[in-house]
Amino acid sequence: MARILVIEDDAATATEIAACLTAGGFEPELRFDGESGLEAATEGGFDAITLDRMLPGCDGLEVLRRLREAACEAPVLMLSALGDVDARVTGLRAGGDDYMVKPFAPDELVARLEVILRRHRQAVRPELRLKVADLELDLVRREAERGGRRIELLPMEFKLLEFMMRNAGQTLSRRIIFEQVWEYYFDPGTNLIDVHVGRLRRKIDVGDAKALFRTERGVGYLLNAD
Amino acid sequence: MQIRALLRTATFRLSALYALIFALALVSLLGLVYLRSAVYLTQRVDGILATEASALSASPPSEVEQRIEEALTLDGKKNNVFALFSRSGEVLAGNLAAIPPELRADGPSVEIGPTAAFAAPARLIARRLASGEVLVVGRDVDQLQEMRGIIASALIWSGGAVILAGLACGVAFSVSPLRRLRVLQDACAEIAAGDLTRRLPISGRRDELDMFAATVNYTMGEVERLMGEVKGATETIAHDLRTPLTRARAQLHRLQQSGVPEQAPEIARVTAELDEVLERFRALMRITELESRERQAGFVRTDLADLVAGVAELYAPLAEESGVAFDWTAPRAVRVDADPKLMFEAVSNLVDNAIKFTGAKFAGANASDQQGRVTLRLTAAPGRPRIEVEDNGPGIPPPERSAVLQRFYRGERDRMILGSGLGLSIASAIVRLHRFELELADAGPGLKAAIVCGPAPY
Numbered sequence: 001m002a003r004i005l006v007i008e009d010d011a012a013t014a015t016e017i018a019a020c021l022t023a024g025g026f027e028p029e030l031r032f033d034g035e036s037g038l039e040a041a042t043e044g045g046f047d048a049i050t051l052d053r054m055l056p057g058c059d060g061l062e063v064l065r066r067l068r069e070a071a072c073e074a075p076v077l078m079l080s081a082l083g084d085v086d087a088r089v090t091g092l093r094a095g096g097d098d099y100m101v102k103p104f105a106p107d108e109l110v111a112r113l114e115v116i117l118r119r120h121r122q123a124v125r126p127e128l129r130l131k132v133a134d135l136e137l138d139l140v141r142r143e144a145e146r147g148g149r150r151i152e153l154l155p156m157e158f159k160l161l162e163f164m165m166r167n168a169g170q171t172l173s174r175r176i177i178f179e180q181v182w183e184y185y186f187d188p189g190t191n192l193i194d195v196h197v198g199r200l201r202r203k204i205d206v207g208d209a210k211a212l213f214r215t216e217r218g219v220g221y222l223l224n225a226d
Numbered sequence: 227m228q229i230r231a232l233l234r235t236a237t238f239r240l241s242a243l244y245a246l247i248f249a250l251a252l253v254s255l256l257g258l259v260y261l262r263s264a265v266y267l268t269q270r271v272d273g274i275l276a277t278e279a280s281a282l283s284a285s286p287p288s289e290v291e292q293r294i295e296e297a298l299t300l301d302g303k304k305n306n307v308f309a310l311f312s313r314s315g316e317v318l319a320g321n322l323a324a325i326p327p328e329l330r331a332d333g334p335s336v337e338i339g340p341t342a343a344f345a346a347p348a349r350l351i352a353r354r355l356a357s358g359e360v361l362v363v364g365r366d367v368d369q370l371q372e373m374r375g376i377i378a379s380a381l382i383w384s385g386g387a388v389i390l391a392g393l394a395c396g397v398a399f400s401v402s403p404l405r406r407l408r409v410l411q412d413a414c415a416e417i418a419a420g421d422l423t424r425r426l427p428i429s430g431r432r433d434e435l436d437m438f439a440a441t442v443n444y445t446m447g448e449v450e451r452l453m454g455e456v457k458g459a460t461e462t463i464a465h466d467l468r469t470p471l472t473r474a475r476a477q478l479h480r481l482q483q484s485g486v487p488e489q490a491p492e493i494a495r496v497t498a499e500l501d502e503v504l505e506r507f508r509a510l511m512r513i514t515e516l517e518s519r520e521r522q523a524g525f526v527r528t529d530l531a532d533l534v535a536g537v538a539e540l541y542a543p544l545a546e547e548s549g550v551a552f553d554w555t556a557p558r559a560v561r562v563d564a565d566p567k568l569m570f571e572a573v574s575n576l577v578d579n580a581i582k583f584t585g586a587k588f589a590g591a592n593a594s595d596q597q598g599r600v601t602l603r604l605t606a607a608p609g610r611p612r613i614e615v616e617d618n619g620p621g622i623p624p625p626e627r628s629a630v631l632q633r634f635y636r637g638e639r640d641r642m643i644l645g646s647g648l649g650l651s652i653a654s655a656i657v658r659l660h661r662f663e664l665e666l667a668d669a670g671p672g673l674k675a676a677i678v679c680g681p682a683p684y
Binding site: 020089102103104105106107156182184185186187188189191192195196198199217219 | 468469472473475476479482490494497505508509512524539540541543544547567570571574578582649652
């Protein structure tokens with residue numbers, strides 16, 4: 001079970017975050033200010049950290065900078081009530097792995113943590129080939145294959161499939177997909193991502209092969225791991 | 227400062243008009259003086275001539291010649307003409323060689339130029355004597371003519387000087403108000419560009435410009451206060467409602483996971499509607515962020531051709547699925563200073579809107595000429611590249627075009643389509659942030675939206 005350090009000054013919000021992390025299968029630990037958060041983080045043993053952007057006495061960005069200086073490599077999800085356009089950029093530039101604006105849906109928080117945790121693990125052990133059921137993706141030759149059948153993919157489709165395969169089994173909201181694959185941070189509209197995922201799905205789930213794509217109503221998409 | 231602008235000022239025109247009226251008055255005054263004095267002097271000369279002629283003609287005919295000789299001797303200054311001519315016109319005595327042709331005996335007096343016998347201009351009268359001889363009496367009018375010349379030149383010079391002085395005063399008086407007007411103009415331009423805190427400078431002279439500036443400043447204060455209130459209300463509403471709505475959405479999600487399967491479709495529908503409200507709030511907050519954002523932050527040299535290609539790649543599949551023919555052109559690299567992510571968002575919003583509305587208009591149409599069409603193109607006019615998105619959808623009626631760019635506006639056409647969001651308002655906010663221009667025009671039928679990527683000319 002992944003251990004998550006939650007650095008959040010507002011007690012009510014902290015409890016809420018802890019509750020949804022527990023429900024999402026994580027083991028949360030709370031710290032209420034920058035200093036003690038930094039102390040806990042440098043002691044190690046955490047798989048990921050959620051960090052509030054605004055902390056009393058010490059800015060979240062400052063905490064992040066000192067964490068990275070202290071060679072703490074755990075992935076960090078920044079949480080902020082600031083919706084500023086530049087806040088995300090500065091947060092990511094300072095070494096954050098993802099950035100979420102409050103308020104957020106609990107499943108969105110869990111999904112984003114899963115995504116950054118997985119990316120972090122993969123960064124430690126880079127893979128050359130991804131495999132989900134009988135679907136295989138060669139990251140070196142940039143080729144996709146299902147049950148021995150070659151699948152022609154456009155560059156963006158390849159990127160989308162890679163992201164979904166790396167996060168197989170995880171429900172991914174349209175917004176996460178748009179941010180992580182296209183790297184844009186605006187509302188992509190209701191069906192733009194549906195169309196892109198739909199096209200990819202029609203290339204992968206062909207004929208009577210077992211369907212790998214699954215639509216989670218009102219939430220997003222999932223690539224079946226089993 | 228331009229001379230033309232100077233000549234157009236009210237102060238200059240007024241000064242020039244005053245100068246003209248003053249010059250006219252001066253000319254009429256001097257003209258009157260001239261006329262009155264000239265007429266008076268002429269009449270006096272004529273009177274003297276008549277008296278002298280009468281005195282001479284009254285003397286006996288045999289003595290006339292002698293009297294003339296005496297009078298000429300007495301006239302030491304050589305100011306007078308006295309002459310006697312025979313019936314046949316030959317001179318018998320005096321200082322005139324011949325009778326000038328225009329001079330009639332017993333007629334009115336005439337003026338002649340200098341002659342060989344009398345070296346000055348003179349005024350003459352002629353009388354026929356009882357003997358039939360003709361007596362001519364005259365007087366030098368050189369002084370009279372000199373005086374006329376003096377008055378005429380005084381008229382020309384003084385009139386010209388007054389007009390010139392008036393024009394000079396006009397220019398001098400206009401420069402300072404014009405300079406103040408320029409300052410006011412610049413301040414207004416800054417306000418129009420979005421700086422609502424800017425105020426017009428007040429000189430403290432309490433003149434009409436100050437009064438005007440004070441009125442504008444008062445109005446701007448009210449506008450700023452109201453804008454602040456609206457913005458504050460938007461932010462508070464969006465922020466305060468977002469938290470409980472997000473919680474409600476999470477609870478619905480949990481219900482869907484653990485609840486009765488029959489209720490799942492209904493829960494999904496409610497969730498979708500909540501999502502729409504949340505997206506709308508997010509868009510409102512986003513516009514607020516964009517409006518309050520420091521300009522030029524995050525601007526880099528951006529290739530618009532790349533950007534357009536990226537948007538086309540992202541939206542082509544959506545157009546195809548919506549049954550809309552989509553094509554795009556971007557001739558070559560066109561670079562401007564911009565925030566690439568925001569510009570991508572603005573163009574995406576325009577394309578998204580075009581596809582959505584055009585697709586909805588032609589949904590269900592089968593005939594080949596009944597097809598939706600969206601064109602995205604980049605044109606590189608010198609200095610002002612344009613990104614155009616043209617469709618043959620429902621379009622926007624002209625009165626609504628500026629309203630759709632505002633954040634709370636929902637036009638007639640939006641009501642048919644779910645999730646139309648605030649795309650155009652966001653695009654408009656991004657374009658304003660760049661100091662570019664967003665133009666909405668009729669594509670007949672359809673809408674032609676263009677982002678003009680260059681500084682707007684004043």
